[in-house]
Amino acid sequence: AVGYRNKKCWPRDCRMRLLKRDVNLGRAIFWDIKNRLPRSITTLDWDNSFVSVYSAENPNILFDMNGFEVRILPKCRMQNQKKASHRDGVWNLQNETTKEMTAQAHLRVEESWVQAFDNRIRQILMSSGATTFTKIANKWNTALIGLMTYFREAVLNTQELLDILVKNENKIQTRIKIGLNSKMPSRFPPVVFYCPKELGGLGMLSMGHVLIPQSDLRYSKQTDTGVTHFRAGLSHDEDQLIPNLFRYLQPWESEFVDSQRVWAEYALKRQEASSQNRRLTLEDLEDSWDRGIPRINTLFSKDRHTLAYDRGWRARTEFKKYQVLRANPFWWTHQRHDGK
Numbered sequence: 001a002v003g004y005r006n007k008k009c010w011p012r013d014c015r016m017r018l019l020k021r022d023v024n025l026g027r028a029i030f031w032d033i034k035n036r037l038p039r040s041i042t043t044l045d046w047d048n049s050f051v052s053v054y055s056a057e058n059p060n061i062l063f064d065m066n067g068f069e070v071r072i073l074p075k076c077r078m079q080n081q082k083k084a085s086h087r088d089g090v091w092n093l094q095n096e097t098t099k100e101m102t103a104q105a106h107l108r109v110e111e112s113w114v115q116a117f118d119n120r121i122r123q124i125l126m127s128s129g130a131t132t133f134t135k136i137a138n139k140w141n142t143a144l145i146g147l148m149t150y151f152r153e154a155v156l157n158t159q160e161l162l163d164i165l166v167k168n169e170n171k172i173q174t175r176i177k178i179g180l181n182s183k184m185p186s187r188f189p190p191v192v193f194y195c196p197k198e199l200g201g202l203g204m205l206s207m208g209h210v211l212i213p214q215s216d217l218r219y220s221k222q223t224d225t226g227v228t229h230f231r232a233g234l235s236h237d238e239d240q241l242i243p244n245l246f247r248y249l250q251p252w253e254s255e256f257v258d259s260q261r262v263w264a265e266y267a268l269k270r271q272e273a274s275s276q277n278r279r280l281t282l283e284d285l286e287d288s289w290d291r292g293i294p295r296i297n298t299l300f301s302k303d304r305h306t307l308a309y310d311r312g313w314r315a316r317t318e319f320k321k322y323q324v325l326r327a328n329p330f331w332w333t334h335q336r337h338d339g340k
Helices: 019-034 111-127 133-151 159-178 190-194 252-275 294-302 311-323
Strands: 063-066 070-073 088-092 101-109 213-214 229-232
Touching: 088 252, 111 133, 111 159, 133 159, 252 294
Parallel strands: none
Antiparallel strands: 063 070, 070 101, 088 101, 213 229
16 A cells, blocks of 8 residues: 555545555556546546545545536435535535435545645735735735635634635735835724725725634544534734624535526526416516526527537637736636526
8 A cells, every 4th residue: 555645635534545455456557547537638647646445444536627626425424314414615425316415525625736835826816016005905806706706604614724815915915014014903903904995994805704623633634523612713902793604605515406496497598487487587587597507597698509509618718828928816617608
């Protein structure tokens, strides 16, 4: 088992157990897949690949995808059937036909993406030479919204990311304070940063005033104890509660459930309208207009006929990062195709 990579971000009893048979199978699969790929196009590198084997001794399937670290644990392999977690960042996976919950997917944010966010904020700070304070706050807001709308509930399970959010929000504020040549707390009450611009503040959004879930440090490295206590992130002298951006975002899991419902309703309403030989109106769809993935309103945008011919737009958006030098925080979505 020497030299076989593992997912160190999970507690010990949630990682892959490196037993000889499973490790040999994992290595064999890796070399088999590597030899099938034409070298002229691409190849796999053992040092940054990971093969997760599901077997009698290994109940978890571990993988990362598009920035999410995922650990899938089937219901039949949970030690105690009642041990199913019901917390943010754990998705219930259902059987499509019977609607029975068959497994749970635990989510975290991948380490390289946590680092990428940290680097983006460092870039904002480095490039903010003689920039106005509003611009710095706006750049922070855009980076934060981009991160939170993509990862949503996975952020709460990633303590390293929560720590980095607290640290960077503090750095942005310090940068603004230094611009005024003072760091005296009494000169910078929270209202200066978080108040909307109409009322004279900078309109900063916050993810730093958050209770960071801590597991018992002795056991959390070994087993998934869950949250045993919390510690505060950013604090300030005036004890008002600064609202947390996450509270205003719907978690992905409920977004998916909502989407299924809304699109099923739309299909029924459309069928009903065609049977009555009339067209669907805005009143029919008023309550589901801004819902669903993609949003229902994309069906009624004025350039919907042109967009139907826009094939491969998602891949093109992804490849734009190699052509356009600007950071695009919303690389994963498109307002015309997916809706806002």
